[in-house]
Amino acid sequence: MNLHLDLKLTQAESNKLNISVNPNGSGDFKTITEAINSIPAPNNRRVIVFIATNVYREKIVIPQSLPFVTFLGDATKMPTITGNNKASTIGSDGKKLGTLNSATVAVNADYFMAINVIFQNTASPRIGSNEDQAVALRTSGNKSAFYNCRFHGFQDTLYDHNGLHYFKGCYIQGTVDFIFGHGRSLYEGCTIESIAQNLGFITAQERSSVSMESGFSITNSKVLGSGQVYLGRPWGPYSRVIYSYTNMNNIILPQGWDDTMNAQNSSLTAYYGEYKCSGPGSNLARRPPWANCAICNMDTYLDEEPQ
Numbered sequence: 001m002n003l004h005l006d007l008k009l010t011q012a013e014s015n016k017l018n019i020s021v022n023p024n025g026s027g028d029f030k031t032i033t034e035a036i037n038s039i040p041a042p043n044n045r046r047v048i049v050f051i052a053t054n055v056y057r058e059k060i061v062i063p064q065s066l067p068f069v070t071f072l073g074d075a076t077k078m079p080t081i082t083g084n085n086k087a088s089t090i091g092s093d094g095k096k097l098g099t100l101n102s103a104t105v106a107v108n109a110d111y112f113m114a115i116n117v118i119f120q121n122t123a124s125p126r127i128g129s130n131e132d133q134a135v136a137l138r139t140s141g142n143k144s145a146f147y148n149c150r151f152h153g154f155q156d157t158l159y160d161h162n163g164l165h166y167f168k169g170c171y172i173q174g175t176v177d178f179i180f181g182h183g184r185s186l187y188e189g190c191t192i193e194s195i196a197q198n199l200g201f202i203t204a205q206e207r208s209s210v211s212m213e214s215g216f217s218i219t220n221s222k223v224l225g226s227g228q229v230y231l232g233r234p235w236g237p238y239s240r241v242i243y244s245y246t247n248m249n250n251i252i253l254p255q256g257w258d259d260t261m262n263a264q265n266s267s268l269t270a271y272y273g274e275y276k277c278s279g280p281g282s283n284l285a286r287r288p289p290w291a292n293c294a295i296c297n298m299d300t301y302l303d304e305e306p307q
Helices: 007-013 032-037 298-303
Strands: 017-021 047-051 055-057 060-062 069-072 080-083 105-107 113-115 118-121 137-139 144-147 150-152 158-160 164-168 171-174 176-181 184-188 191-205 215-219 222-232 240-244 271-275
Touching: 017 032, 032 047, 032 060, 171 176, 191 215, 191 240, 222 240, 222 271
Parallel strands: 017 047, 047 069, 055 080, 060 105, 069 113, 080 118, 105 137, 113 144, 118 150, 137 158, 144 164, 150 171, 158 176, 164 184, 171 191, 176 191, 184 215, 191 222, 215 240, 240 271
Antiparallel strands: none
16 A cells, blocks of 8 residues: 655645534634635645534535535534435426535535544335435535444445545445445445345445446445345445455345446446445355355555545
């Protein structure tokens, strides 16, 4: 792995700015949106936004021109940023938002960080609807990190859209495709909980070509909850997901992986790996022959720049 320091990040961290949000007026701002709007663009310094414990009903977009923003909450009583938009919600332009714009919090900037924050989308899916994708957080910038955060939702909770991302000690909840996108991301020490009543899918990793450097690595984590759940299904023929050293309870279907979503016969090209996992859901006896039980070179995987 290439361990050289990121010069942009080093410079940004040497010139930090702290601002605070509290609806009671004791902070610098009463809303998170006001705090974000106060940051001059383009930004080149680490701006730490201390968010007081409360429920914030805001739709937040961090533009590409504002990298190096940190959301910091109280670990003992985390602030919640909540919304209820879904793909079928009509936006201000009279058009449906679509999945991309349904996010409660959308991060388009690089070097974003969140610590001790709950991201939530309360829009629940309707039976028979195909427009109920409801994103709690979309991360589209590069080199973002999330520590001890919680992502609450149903379908498409966490849109790991694009870039290199790190999730440490996070809780991720949902029903269908609730970790999805074409990010290249490491999930370490996370709790992944299905709240599906019937059939559920954890990941839908998007990788449309063999040259696209993307994929999800889930390691030293826990998979639990309800329903009958697949570890993942492909969103794109070259989908790539690896679980390692992860405990899986009995919600995981014996097949483990599903390849029916992609018409391009992704069972021939997808890479789904499991390595030294544990628990009743980790039994490999009935996994499909195209799923892999192999060692992935994560040093190489993480070192390459996103395309």
